[in-house]
Amino acid sequence: MKTSTTLSRPQLPTADDLQITDITITPIAFSDPPLLNAVGVHEPLVHRVVIEVHTANGLLGLGECAGGSSRLANLAVGAAAIKGVSVFDTSRMEILIHEALAAELSVFERAAVFGAFEVAALDIQGHATGRSVSELLGGTVRDDVPFSAYLFYKWAEHPALDGRPAITDEWGAAMDPEGIVRQARKMIAEYGFKSIKLKGGVFPPAQEIEAIQALRTEFPDLPLRLDPNTAWTVETSRWVAEQTDGLLEYLEDPTPGLEGMGQVAERAAMPLATNMCVVAFDHIKRSVELNAVQVILGDHHYWGGLRHTRELGTLCQTFGIGLSMHSNSHLGISLAAMVHVAAATPALTYACDTHYPWNGHNDVIMPGVLNFVDGSVRVPGGPGLGVELDRAKLAELHQQYLDADMSARDDTGYMQRFVPEFTADLPRW
Numbered sequence: 001m002k003t004s005t006t007l008s009r010p011q012l013p014t015a016d017d018l019q020i021t022d023i024t025i026t027p028i029a030f031s032d033p034p035l036l037n038a039v040g041v042h043e044p045l046v047h048r049v050v051i052e053v054h055t056a057n058g059l060l061g062l063g064e065c066a067g068g069s070s071r072l073a074n075l076a077v078g079a080a081a082i083k084g085v086s087v088f089d090t091s092r093m094e095i096l097i098h099e100a101l102a103a104e105l106s107v108f109e110r111a112a113v114f115g116a117f118e119v120a121a122l123d124i125q126g127h128a129t130g131r132s133v134s135e136l137l138g139g140t141v142r143d144d145v146p147f148s149a150y151l152f153y154k155w156a157e158h159p160a161l162d163g164r165p166a167i168t169d170e171w172g173a174a175m176d177p178e179g180i181v182r183q184a185r186k187m188i189a190e191y192g193f194k195s196i197k198l199k200g201g202v203f204p205p206a207q208e209i210e211a212i213q214a215l216r217t218e219f220p221d222l223p224l225r226l227d228p229n230t231a232w233t234v235e236t237s238r239w240v241a242e243q244t245d246g247l248l249e250y251l252e253d254p255t256p257g258l259e260g261m262g263q264v265a266e267r268a269a270m271p272l273a274t275n276m277c278v279v280a281f282d283h284i285k286r287s288v289e290l291n292a293v294q295v296i297l298g299d300h301h302y303w304g305g306l307r308h309t310r311e312l313g314t315l316c317q318t319f320g321i322g323l324s325m326h327s328n329s330h331l332g333i334s335l336a337a338m339v340h341v342a343a344a345t346p347a348l349t350y351a352c353d354t355h356y357p358w359n360g361h362n363d364v365i366m367p368g369v370l371n372f373v374d375g376s377v378r379v380p381g382g383p384g385l386g387v388e389l390d391r392a393k394l395a396e397l398h399q400q401y402l403d404a405d406m407s408a409r410d411d412t413g414y415m416q417r418f419v420p421e422f423t424a425d426l427p428r429w
């Protein structure tokens with residue numbers, strides 16, 4: 001006797017179900033230690049934005065990006081432009097956002113605004129299909145994404161200011177090679193990082209070379225990087241490259257501009273890396289012509305989201321350029337996005353940067369998903385990004401933003417409160 005079988009298909013959401021109905025943009029502020037760089041010092045609070053995209057069928061996707069009043073205005077314009085679009089139509093979302101934003105905005109800002117919404121759209125795509133974001137990006141080529149220890153020269157505390165008492169932190173001062181090595185020991189003991197980056201451009205280059213030499217002595221097997229954020233002339237950069245030959249896996253943004261980087265690269269034995277002179281697809285052709293950089297630090301916040309970041313990896317492979325990952329102060333939504341795209345990008349050749357050891361204690365996501373083991377983060381299983389908002393924490397950090405009355409990040413202005421003669425004119429040496 002024949003029997004007939006009825007195959008029941010799962011009910012999949014339609015394009016109408018997945019239309020964007022509402023977007024919530026929440027500016028937040030979270031605490032940050034006094035980390036030094038070439039243009040000043042980090043302020044006590046970082047300005048950041050959490051994005052929640054809602055669909056007609058009640059799904060929620062998360063995004064996170066840098067803040068500031070102009071960014072908030074641009075995000076509002078972008079959000080209005082993509083209402084009614086399906087979260088699977090990210091190419092259409094990109095066109096609509098680019099059309100809606102003011103014509104004079106940089107390619108960089110347009111990419112940043114789109115990228116924030118693209119991450120949230122991919123998060124929802126994952127929830128709609130039961131898949132992780134890394135699966136949507138092509139699947140994982142690594143289960144654990146390696147990060148580097150991101151060391152900073154830093155003050156012992158934010159000094160007392162305008163009636164506010166000094167703000168201490170668990171890290172203490174790092175103003176010389178001994179302080180940097182002490183910081184590295186603590187960070188590596190807690191997170192297990194297998195490579196080290198030092199943010200330079202703070203002290204004369206000879207002193208920063210001493211810090212690199214001290215790190216090499218303390219950690220003989222760990223790859224080292226130095227990033228002075230264009231604090232040096234071409235001549236100084238060539239000298240530093242000579243002095244650090246054999247010590248660095250790459251030298252990051254020693255001098256400004258593609259032409260200058262090309263002149264340094266002619267003499268430097270190690271690869272030169274950048275997140276400053278190649279920050280958009282437009283820059284790659286000229287960089288290749290000059291052989292100005294040998295490693296690009298991708299960043300989905302800069303390059304227009306996760307899919308474009310993966311595409312950047314393909315271009316890097318095409319031209320024989322290494323791929324690493326840049327970081328700004330960030331929380332867990334961004335970290336999850338960084339991990340998913342890194343996991344799905346075969347071209348990634350270096351451990352990624354992260355500020356999470358400096359800022360992760362402020363997080364707006366529920367704990368337990370993003371843990372560093374031996375310097376790496378296991379790719380969240382999803383669905384989507386695999387992270388969930390901690391709404392009490394989000395409300396607390398939003399109130400902190402309201403109370404702080406911040407408009408834009410100003411490392412230089414904050415430094416000048418304590419060192420009035422400080423200028424951000426680069427190159428300095």
Ligand SMILES: [Mg+2]
Pocket residue numbers: 227229252253274275276326
């Ligand atoms: Mg950099």
